[in-house]
Amino acid sequence: MVERTSWPLILTLWGAGLGAAAQYGKVSVIFDLLPQAYPDAGPALGWVVSLVGFVGILFGVVAGLVVARIRYRRALLSALWVGAAVSLFQASLPPLPWMLISRVIEGASHLAIVVAAPTLIAQLCAPKDRGLALTLWGTFFGVAFAVLAFGGYPLAVNLGLPALFAGHALYMAVFAILLGARLRALPEEGVQPELSLSQILRDHVKIYRSPFIAAPAAGWLFYTFSFVSVLTLLPPFLDPALRAMVMTAMPLTSIVVSMTLGVALLRIMPAVRVIELGFAFSALCMIWLWAVPAAPWACIALAGGLGLVQGASFAAVPQLNDNAATQAQANGAMAQMGNLGNTLGTPVIAMAIAGLGYSALPLLVAVVLAVGGLAHLLLGYARR
Template sequence: MVDRTSFPLVFALWGAGLGAAGQYAKISVIFDQLPAVYPDAGAALGFIVSLVGFLGIVFGVVAGLVVARIRYRRAMLGALWAGAALSLFQATLPSLPLMLASRALEGVSHLAMVVAAPTLIAQLSAERHRGFTLTLWSTFFSVAFTLLVALGLPLVDALGLPSLFVAHAVWLAVFAVILGLFLRPIEVPPEGTLSLSGILRDHVTIYRSPRIAAPGAGWMFYTFCFLAILTVLPPYIAQEWRAWVIGAMPLVAIAVSLTFGVYLLRFISAVMLVQVGFALCIASLLWLWVAPGLPVACLALAGALGLVQGASFAAVPQLNDTAAHQSQAYGGLAQTGNLGNTLGTPVLLAVLSVAGFPGLVWTCIAVFACGIAAHAWMAARRS
């Protein structure tokens, strides 16, 4: 454990994390333009987005095991350079099978980054600063999406689709150079073996441990609702407020996590803050049940989700002392998070079609209540 936080390296790792989130966001923000590139793709076009997430479901825990064995710095740099090369290849707008193959490989690069980076940030942060540094890390997805909408789409409008892939490759390469020059190796004895039996044992070890599994357990319930809510909520917001509210919700979540979230972590545990966040989510949803689409209630929900977002990552080093266990926990976060993201939107859309907005609200309330219960159960097991 270090006494002083290396803030330049922490911010460099966060910047690299923006590139990792960009592996999702660069496709999402231009998805409506892809049918012109692949006119015969049909439903298969959706796999360009989902392949990265599917790999996270299947190999999230494996990534934690692999990254710990090949060392965190080496994994981070390899993933950055691989991601840059793949983005340059995608800038050629290859045939659909080759694009899908590149996205599958990009999923491997993405997993390595989202496991290695927060583990490195935790190791580079003094105990008193971990609440801030890991909350900062937790914003990487929201910030990346915001930047790509604000800067990436105008770039595409000016220079065409390939320019976005080239810009993403340059971003990853720049941070690969910075981290290659200044990030020192962190020597941590690996745990587990890279055999099939070892990987299966690693899954059992993670999900039986109330310390390693707890952050990922709560994270699954968060991710199940977060993107889905942003997807299904807009029609219920008044037209004149809709774009502003949906654009502001991720920013409010970031602001709350970096201010109130970091402040509260000085007084209560990260797990307790996750539960408080879930409880406030439920209160906000009840407000929306009474006043569907009310802008201030939508923003209150986003703020509550921001507390869960930051505290979930901060919980990993609070509950796990060793880098190997932290890596396993971040692998679990990657796996459960991708599972929640993949299932949440289709499930809530199905609920919406059957039970309408009240059904949607009460389903989300039940999901967040399960998040509180999961953390309470694991806390009881730890004590």
């Protein structure tokens, strides 16, 4: 067990996570510019964004098994180098079919990073620092998207799309070099099971039947379903004069609350209790948004509540699973459920709004958040 946390190394692993989030974000933030490079692609351009997520849905748990088998350091460094090579290839703006193939490969690279890095962080932290370190890890998506929106989009506008892809390739290569020099392999954990289709299916059953391994992923499904759909679909209902301020404040509030109040709560209560508090408070905020449509302070309070869920969900992984192999499985399941929530949330809520109007948004999301909290309560009962 590590007695002293190497914070420079933890921050470097977090930096690698920002690169993984940018594998999603670099295309999302420039989506309106892609028709310049692919003028005849039409609706097929949507696949350039979504293919990374579909890889996560299909192979999230598999990634946890593969990473455990080939070892965490090797998996992380390989994924960073593959990510760098893919981004460099994308900088050539290849024909659309090749771009789509590269996004599938990038999805595999992304999965390996988001499974290996938090598993390594949990193992390389002193127990007292795990809550803070994994809450920091939980901010990687929000921070990366903010940086890309602030700097990546202007870079693509001023210097062209290849500049953004090449910059991302350089970033991934730098972190592969830094971590290659500093990161040591974890101790061996014995022989890992053979990877076969039957073994993968058995492991899916084992993971999702376990109230320890599956719990973080169960909550993460409802969190991602809600957070992404609210950030995507709420803006048109906000006062235009306040819209930019509210939509900027929401992700920032989520990060700040997770890093302050969330970390403080993790020092005095289990991570699962913090998640349950976050879900309950967020559901109440959605009722507030139903009673006072598009109230700005309700939006910001909602982001704060979801920030508790965000950080504590990653902190729950090592609290519920005491070895690196089951932690990798839990992180793989989180990746799978997170991608499923990201993919389903916006279209499902959009269809509800189309049929029932604005009120469908707060009421349906309130139910989803309440079910997320209930899922954790039921899994806690199963663990006891």
